[in-house]
Amino acid sequence: MIKLAGIDIGNDSIKLVLDGSREPLVIPNIIAPGYERHILQEEDSPWKALDVVIYSPSLSQRNQRYFVGQLALEHEDNLELEDTDNKALSDQSLIVALTALAYQGLTNQAAGPGYGNVDEVEYTLGTGLPVRSFPKYSQTFEHRLLGEHEVTFLSTPQFHNRKIKVSIRKVAVSIEGAAAMFHMATHDSLQVKDEEIYNGCIGVCEIGALTTDFPVIKRMAIDNHFSHGEQIGIATYLDAIIRDVEDAYGHLFPSRAKLAQRVKNRQFTIQLPGEGQVDIRPIVDLHFRRAAVRMVEMIKKRWRKCPDIQCFYVIGGGATALKPYIQDAAGAMKLRFTNDSEFLNVNGYLKVAKSRLNQSVPV
Structure with missing residues (x-):
């Protein structure tokens, strides 16, 4: 089977x-x-x-x-x-x-x-x-x-x-990003669940490790002119945190993924040789604030270029980590976040495959 x-x-x-x-x-x-x-x-x-x-x-x-x-x-x-x-x-x-x-x-x-x-x-x-x-x-x-x-x-x-x-x-x-919106707009049966997303003009900021994508989706179709992508993601800032922690405390994270796990679990205290411990939260805050300011500026740039966008969703694993920092940097500009943000794409990919098999939804 x-x-x-x-x-x-x-x-x-x-x-x-x-x-x-x-x-x-x-x-x-x-x-x-x-x-x-x-x-x-x-x-x-x-x-x-x-x-x-x-x-x-x-x-x-x-x-x-x-x-x-x-x-x-x-x-x-x-x-x-x-x-x-x-x-x-x-x-x-x-x-x-x-x-x-x-x-x-x-x-x-x-x-x-x-x-x-x-x-x-x-x-x-x-x-x-x-x-x-x-x-x-x-x-x-x-x-x-x-x-x-x-x-x-x-x-x-x-x-x-x-x-x-x-x-x-x-x-x-x-x-990437477009599939996430398809998931949010439809039920498992592929019937429409959210009319605003399905029939509207939606901006997406999908923050990955190495890329950030800005697809613009109009009535579930990708806008070829306004959709864009940047060759930068949260990994740039994780690498900077790793370097700063090593310089300051001599503690080397063996991998970017190891640091990402700690950030996800809100574990900011690291063990030093002997019985010493140190809180690396100030270093994380510094670099994540920088990341958030850059993401917000890119969102503003996209929205100015395409004023038909009704709302902007910020999704992806990077969005989960940066959410409070982005909300702070965005000020009065309203941005939408979702639960289980990092799993929207994978569920969307499953639905896209199902829809193409059924040939019932033009995604």
Whole structure:
């Protein structure tokens, strides 16, 4: 049975949701070279120890071993995406995405018996790209995802030496931010839920790790002239916080994702060598205020260029972190925020894939 899924291949994390499931899978978009692990105590969840070998015709290096997500988070040789990376072409993003699809296939028993000892799971996917990448790279992105890929879990608890073939049959690529609005405007049945969003002219500021997208949506169609994207996201400011904390206190965060987790959990106290502790909240505040001022200025610029915009939604993982700072910087200008902001796109991608399969909604 082919599973329908939405996958948000974000620069900070990969989010995956299956049709009929409310609980998205989130894996940090971070990898490290894999090797034979010295395990003193096995992790209590396979999610914490994604140790894989991946074969894919779309990868430049095949049958390589990787530590993925949480397992790579504190590894000294880990790799995170930089602002020069293009997610449509990135091997790292594909590695984490295929790991997520294989993991979900096994944990949700979506996988069926294949040949020999190989499980198999088939998907139809909805996914997306930033505004500036979409025109040039959407077809390339689709072709890299399509086809058959193979993931072997090695030391991963509960999945020891399980091999699974991930077959991606169809891919619907849409635009980040626009898919989020489609999700907000419709029910799971794809019937209209919010007339204002569905039939109005809506501005979106979708703040990601490495990009910020400003799609303008008129009656659920992308405005080609006014939609825009910027090659800057919250990662720029997280990197600055990491540098300042290291300079001030000698404490080095092993990854941007590790700092992001602390910010999300409001854990601003760090441990110093010995028994000392320090509050890094003032450093976080300084850089997030700078980020907020820049985001608000970009929103104002977009709104001036397209005065038909009725309201502006600020969404994405970056919006969750920056919300109080943006509200302060915006002053009297009203901006709209939503709950579960970082999951709007992935749920939108699922609905876009469903609508294109049904050929009932022109998204």
